[in-house]
Amino acid sequence: MNKMGTVIGFTFRQKARTKSFIWTTIILALLITIAMNIPYLISIFKGDTAGETGGKEQVQLGLIVNDYTTVADELEQYSLTQSVTPVEWVHYPSAGDDKLRTAIAEDQVQGYVELVRPEGEGAFPQVRYASVDDEPSEEIVSLLQSGLQKAKTKAVAGDALSANQIAQITERVAIDSREVSKDEAGGGNGTAAEEQVGDINYAIIYVLMILFFTSAMMTGNMIAAEVTAEKSSRVMEILITSVSPLTQMFGKIIGIFYVGMLQIVVFALVVGGNLLLPHNEAILGQFDLRLADLNYAVLIYGLLFYILGYFLYGVLFAAVGSIVSRTEDLGQAVMPITMLSLVAFYIGIFNIAASDNMLVKVASYIPFTSPTVMLLRIGLDRAAAWEIWISLALLVAAILFFGWLASKIYRTGVLMYGKRPTIKELRKAMKAYKI
Structure with a gap:
């Protein structure tokens, strides 16, 4: 166990200190920051006064009252x-x-609102909104409609209603929409159709699936490259005399897992820090993204599926890296694993609007695709608890099986040099080494 800890610590320190990892993390963090602040940056370049009003555009409008x-x-x-x-x-x-x-003419006002006496009888005025822009702002129109509706209600009701009652009457009714499948529509109890999914859950699902794919691919390639580099430089022949191949393999996998988790923590802090900025809080409000609607189960299960999915792909990358003698051949060797991860990613991303089809249901139980696809179903409340646990059980069983197989391949592959061995040659070597 002490040797395992040594391998884990050495691998973590070695990879976390590399310039490629540091610069990749910094660049991705900057890209996340830029992406989250694009609306604010656009407003700055357009010369808006958003920075002076806490991220909200300040508008000056003329008001022609007449007799109202x-x-x-x-x-x-x-x-x-x-x-x-x-x-x-x-x-x-x-x-x-x-x-x-x-x-x-001097852009001191962005338009004007005129209260005009209506044709015929009527106590409430007609309202004309003239905008300097080609198209009137939807936000201004919405504000005028709500404000004038409140004024009209008060004018009609007089003293019969309190200010609180008028505010309740004029308050807009919030509507949460979702897609319902034919099965749900005819399901009898209708509970599934009544469930509401906030927009923020869709955003979180997108982010988690992209994060799983990019992180798993980066760390997986790190594992394979580390093993191949040690093997090609003949360092492996020295290491294997002091540390068993099994300890080396899992030590590297766990060490690089910590590297991946460090990167995810950095990204989470970057996202959290950007969300706390005043102008981004306003943007979330404009897009109707409310943290109160967040399905926190998707975060908990997302972490669990990420860890298990990482170890499943990690043992495969380690096994493939052990049978490659040159780093130049590594890209071609890991291509099948990369294709598997792409399939999992695309099934999740392209079915986010149709999460009840048969492909999604089947893929949520396949270990190679379940880390993203089951996460999609959890985030949209399409998976029962027993379905989630069956998927997790199958994922754990796959890790145990492929971990056992990868350890056998690893112990054989690290000492095989030359061209990449075929499956038949690997089987012969395993029998010869009694593995």
């Missing part, structure tokens, strides 16, 4: 309570006012 002072006051009060688009109202006497025209 009460309605205008209600609209202004309502806009003050909204955090999506802060509006500063500037009063003008009429749409033809010279000051208003000058303000529009």
Whole structure:
């Protein structure tokens, strides 16, 4: 056990200190940061005042009240309570006012709202919104509709309703939508169809699947490259006299697993830090992404499936690395494993909108694809607890089987030089070495 710890510690320190690992981690962290801040960066380059208003665009609009002072006051009060688009109202006497025209020409206001007397009888005014842009802002239109609806409700109800009741009437009804399959629609109890999946769960699933694929491939190739490099430099012949091949293999796998976990922790801190920025909090609100809707089971099971999936692919990469004598041949040798991981990734990504089809259900039990596909079903509440545990049990059984097979290949392959041996040659060598 002491030798195993030595191999784990040596492998971790050696890989974590390499320039390639450090620079890859830094570059990926920068790319994540840039991707999460693209809307804010765009607003800066466009010259918006987002940085001065906590990440929210400040809008100045002209307001032509005419004889509707009460309605205008209600609209202004309502806009003050909204955090999506802060509006500063500037009063003008009429749409033809010279000051208003000058303000529009000099980009001091982004448009104007005019309260116009309706044709025929009517106590509530017609509203005209003129925007400087080619297309009026959807956020401004939404704010005007909500604010004027509240003013209209108050004007009609008078003192019959309290301010709280008016606020409840004018509050928009939140609707969570999801796709329902034919099986669910005719299932009888309808409980599955009533489940709601927040948008944030889709985002988390995308991130976790991409993270699993990139991390598993990077760390898997590290394992194979480490073994092949030691074998090609003949260092393996020295190491094998002091440490058993089995201890070497699992020591390297565990050591590089710690390297992968370190990278994931760094990425998690980068994502968390960016989410805490004020302008990103506003963007999450605009896209209706609420942490309260997050299915935390997907994070717990996601970590569990990542660990087990890593070890399954890790033992395969170690076995393949042990039978390759030159690093130049490694890319071709690991291609089948890379293709397996790509299949798992693509099944998950391209079926996120149709997570109840037969392909997804079958793939969620296959050990090579279950780390991503079952994660998809968990995140969208499409998997029962017994299905998850069956998938985990099959994944553990696959790790034990392929770990046993990989250890036999490893013990034989590390001492075989020359061209890459065939399966038949490996079987002969195992029998000769009584492995």
